Amino acid sequence: MNIVKGVADLIRRTSSGQTGDSPGAQGERLSPPTPRICFSEGNDEAVLSSLWERYENTVDKAEKKRSFHVFLKQFLTVFKNWEPDNGGQLPEAASIAEYSMRVNDIVVGCSAGHPAEIILTLIEEIGQLTTLVSELNTGVGRTGMDFPAVSISFTSEGLPVLDALKIVTRSLYNCRVFGYYGGIQKLTALMKGAVIQLKTVVGAIPADESFSNLIVEKIAFLQRVLVYVVSIICCFIDLNSNVYEKAQMYSITENFSVIGALSSIDPDSLKDSLSERTLHWHRKAVVSVMEAGGLNWLVELLRVIRRLSMKEQWTDMTLQFLTLRTLSFALCDNPRGQNHFKSIGGLEVLLDGLTLPSINMLLLKSATHVDERREQYRLLKIFELHVLSLEVLREAVYPIYHSYLVSCMLFCFN
Template sequence: MNIVKGVADLIRRSSSGHTGESPGSQGERLSPPTPRIRFSEVDDEAVLSSLWERYENTADKEEKKRLFHVFLKQFLIVFKNWEPVNYGQLPEAAPTAIQPGENSTGGNDIVGCFAGHPSEIILTLTEEIMQLTTLVSELNTSAGRTTTDLPAATISFIITSEGLPVLYALKIIARSLHNCRVFGYYDGIQKLTALMKGAVIQLKTMTGSLSVDENISNFLTEKIGFLQRLLVYVVSIMCSLIDLDSYIYEKAQMYNITEGSYEIGASSSINSSNSLKGSLSETRLHWHQKAIVSVMEAGGLNWLVELMRVMRRLSMKEQWTDMPLQCLTLRTLCVALSNNSRGQNHFKSIGGLEVLLDGLALPPINMLLLKSDSNADGPRYFVKLFRVFTCVLIFY
């Protein structure tokens, strides 16, 4: 128990220091990347604008929380199938300094969510990641109470009912280049990586407590499955941030929140670095490179590799592993390492090649349990694994 609490404290300290405030808030304040986007005053966006205004004007903490989730539910309904218009064509502008009391709303505002969403929405969703990371750090392998004085089962319910919709919204947000810039401006990549780190550490702790011949409790089995479900969202968002075209080519193994199931879309082939450059505008390519650097500096490659390692251990201990999560992790590694010599060297130094070789040598437990020809995910998994392995090995 003390070890688990120590891990939780470590995660909390690593994610602290990101207050969600704009860079430069201690001195001159910087505005988010321009242009500023506002909800329109017609149709569904007018409803969202009204809900958001009610949320912002409420002082009571509990009522504010309730209104946020009312807004979030409507946001997911309105923008579930949203795609940005003039994708990636908004001009990139550096954040500009504004003086205290100066109105940051300029005359070049975009009315309507055609190319992105209001920055205050993205900021609030980014701050919610920090709350979600704290909750994840409180999960442990016992059935007792956590340091928040809430049962672990209650924490899992809170994360499912409140946290997963936030991540689903961020998956929608990440379809737009403008939104990605704003998300990065608010240290969103660092906070998302901290959440992935916390979930992987918890999954690793639970996996380490298992033995092959042990009859584990349903409670522990559910938490292992729950953490993998959470990581599907997190890794999917990270993949979208790096690869702006990922949502076009596949509906990336996303869980359906309302029905409690998930849909797996057809996988796309990973483009070579040359075709990637050819399909991206200079602005989008600049973001692609910037996102990769941000993920690396936040430790994202380390935790993607560790996640692969933990999933292999689950398979070896005859526990179910989430195939969509494995495929998403491999895809994210591939787009992050393509044409990235610095990332490839780092990947090699942290044992990434060995993890891939382990994956090639041992089929996942899913394949052993489901020997039916209908198990289409198995071949897809190994195709992706070979692609990543080839993508990395070619540079050595």
């Protein structure tokens, strides 16, 4: 532990002189998305338009709630495999008429995005989910009869909302709407509530005491919620429509390698692979996440996962992958984010997590998992997570290495 802290302190002291935006600096505000998008009058979108109109015209609160979930179920069916045209980037106003029907700055059809009022309603639903998670009873001395009700309610009503947001954040237009109406702040609040609850559960149990079945269920439930939330934040930053699916593949596939396919991020190649417009969005999105406190809670989530691992309990590898992946994108070519990450103890969390699980933990996994063949690859996947942690560490200290290189070059020329 002292060695870990010493290395982190050394890196921080070395980088203390680097320049960058001040932590309190306000990023460029997101502009209101234009033009508006509405459903077309044909095929599945016509059905959605009718269901949405019924929802808006319903007055009774209970019936309105049912109408929304009927619409949401149909929305998930229609757009399950939806991919936006041109990454969800609408053309400039001059060429929109050639792209789609345009009347009074309204684009008909969901080729590039979805109606803003739907995204706004999904944002409001996030607030309800945050309240539900924050009020969850996590006391280890209680019977926890409230937990099954919360779990059932969240699974039936909350997860469809998050599934819809995973679809929505595939589009640049949708992300602009989501960001403009405060969606990232709401999502960060949900992440904060779930992390606090997970931290409370884990911290209340002594290291040498086994978890009850109820506590195990709560931990699994909270990690499941966080998998959804972190994947949406990652897509908001990266506009990567299949990051969640890739993470799931990593979690369950035996011969899938994160090292070659997913973990390496080079700032120059990132710039080359993105259009100027998308890269501009990436930078604004990262600032939005930082100002909402997202970077802080991603680091805190890693810290809680580390504590859970120290107690030799199950941790969701998909959640670890998504968290590290999101941090890597947030820190890439971002001096302000790198400085802030170091100031909140991110280096210590990363370095402290570069350990292998105990032999007791590995034996426990082999005994409890049905598919023993997957356990043969567990150490490999843990190793790959460590590699991804080192990738995040590289992004966090990248300017240091650059300054060392410049100094060495100057020394050689002199």
